[in-house]
Amino acid sequence: MDKVPTLKMGDTLILTIQVELHDKTAIRLQEDILERVYDTKPQGLVIDVSAVGVVDSFLGRMLSDTATMVRTMGVETVLVGIQPEIAITLQEMGLELKGGAFSP
Amino acid sequence: MAEIKRDEDGKVIRIEEEHHVDMARRTAKECSVLMGFGEVKTALIATSVSELARNILVHAGKGTVVLRAISQEENPPSPPFGKGGLGGFSGERRGLEIVFADQGPGIEDIERVLKGGYSTKGSSGIGLSGAKRMMDEMEIESGSGKGTTIWIRKWL
Numbered sequence A: 001m002d003k004v005p006t007l008k009m010g011d012t013l014i015l016t017i018q019v020e021l022h023d024k025t026a027i028r029l030q031e032d033i034l035e036r037v038y039d040t041k042p043q044g045l046v047i048d049v050s051a052v053g054v055v056d057s058f059l060g061r062m063l064s065d066t067a068t069m070v071r072t073m074g075v076e077t078v079l080v081g082i083q084p085e086i087a088i089t090l091q092e093m094g095l096e097l098k099g100g101a102f103s104p
Numbered sequence B: 001m002a003e004i005k006r007d008e009d010g011k012v013i014r015i016e017e018e019h020h021v022d023m024a025r026r027t028a029k030e031c032s033v034l035m036g037f038g039e040v041k042t043a044l045i046a047t048s049v050s051e052l053a054r055n056i057l058v059h060a061g062k063g064t065v066v067l068r069a070i071s072q073e074e075n076p077p078s079p080p081f082g083k084g085g086l087g088g089f090s091g092e093r094r095g096l097e098i099v100f101a102d103q104g105p106g107i108e109d110i111e112r113v114l115k116g117g118y119s120t121k122g123s124s125g126i127g128l129s130g131a132k133r134m135m136d137e138m139e140i141e142s143g144s145g146k147g148t149t150i151w152i153r154k155w156l
């Protein structure tokens, strides 16, 4: 995968996860996001996960960690577009996504 | 409970590298959709497969995942009301079974692992117990030095 496709709208950095994330891609993605946040210095980061079909403990942790690291850099993350079946899966699994806020 | 009938041809996926876990997850999703599982159950199945396939890679190094359609007779009819007789209703439920097998170090304390929050790799220890909650059934055969086999099932 090439660099993460991001869009800066006003003070907000928007990142859309478009593909089914593979484990390796997920780790690269995390580094890319942090770099992009550093370079663009947004007020907030929006991660759109509406195209993501499965959030397992690995990806869930990666998203949580990313949001926490981005917060350390002074920027708040909002996860948008969590599909109903993913919300149910996270609940059943007992996995809480920390470090950011949510928006439908 | 009636015996579980297993389809002869299952899908076999070898787990030896990172991307095999992705493949197992993808295949589980495909099988689930093909069998007619809805979005929620498909997500629960795919996530469970992701967890258990990754466990093979992380804790055992390598192993296999086998996905198979299964069926089981519900309320086996008893004579004289059996097949064709009075109230001769014999329903059959269909489902998906996935078997994870490896020859790794095995799980020493299954009870403890199933409680969740326990990991020998300093991780969150949520995978195995989470998969048990997400699926309808789970059976584990394992022990120190005996490798690990895990069966999970979801019924339509």
Ligand SMILES: Nc1ncnc2c1ncn2[C@@H]1O[C@H](COP(=O)(O)OP(=O)(O)OP(=O)(O)O)[C@@H](O)[C@H]1O
Binding pocket: A057, A058, B051, B055, B056, B058, B059, B060, B102, B104, B105, B106, B107, B113, B116, B118, B119, B120, B121, B122, B123, B124, B125, B126, B127, B128, B129, B148
């Ligand atoms: N296939 C396996 N072979 C040997 N040990 C295993 C296997 N699967 C699980 N285990 C043991 O069970 C423990 C719990 O597994 P579980 O998937 O719940 O957590 P984890 O893999 O350590 O962390 P994570 O939350 O990231 O999945 C593991 O730490 C490991 O000790």
Ligand SMILES: [Mg+2]
Binding pocket: B051, B054, B055, B126, B127, B128
């Ligand atoms: Mg695990």
